[in-house]
Amino acid sequence: MSTNSIRKIVKQDFELNTNAVQKINKILEISNHDSRNLIPILQDLQDEFNYLPEKIISHIAKELNVSEHHIYGVATFYSQFKFIKPGKHIIRVCMGTACHVLGAQSLLDKLSRDLKIDSGETTEDELFSLESVYCLGCCALAPVMLIDDEVYGSMTAAKVNKILRKYRKVDKPKQTKSGTGKK
DSSP: OOHHHHHHHHHOOOOOOHHHHHHHHHHHHHTTTOGGGHHHHHHHHHHHHSSOOHHHHHHHHHHHTOOHHHHHHHHHHSTTOOOSOOOSEEEEEEOSHHHHHTTHHHHHHHHHHHHTOOTTOBOTTSSEEEEEESOOSOGGGOSOEEETTEEEOSOOHHHHHHHHHHHHHHTOOEEOTTSOEEO
């Protein structure tokens, strides 16, 4: 994990409020508070919160009477679990054979440079997360990038710039009379 990833993990401030605790406890009740159900518990928690914040890990460790280290050991074994809050838009770059041969690595490198993040990270403004995946099933459109549920095929550097501008324009903070941006 890069220094930027660690900084982003520390920066994130997930609030373990009453509402969150109720959602967590409901998930734990479904699993009978049984630590043998840890993977389905983690899957349900991630479905609910979009990632696994440190405070949730600490809470379920106490509830299940297991160590946080055990939970992290299980969760980090599987690539499906995320510990960094995802951005508003998730960019996935296909690294499958057809995409790789047709320039997917260059596409991923360009996105990484432009967004100033590595694969698996989220931008400072929390607008984008970047991921590399191993097949999107769109080989005829290679190289392929997916943003949220939208497929972008036959990708080039010029197309990347245009597409990112479109997402940034839509999510640009509105200007108020005082000149400060508010969403």
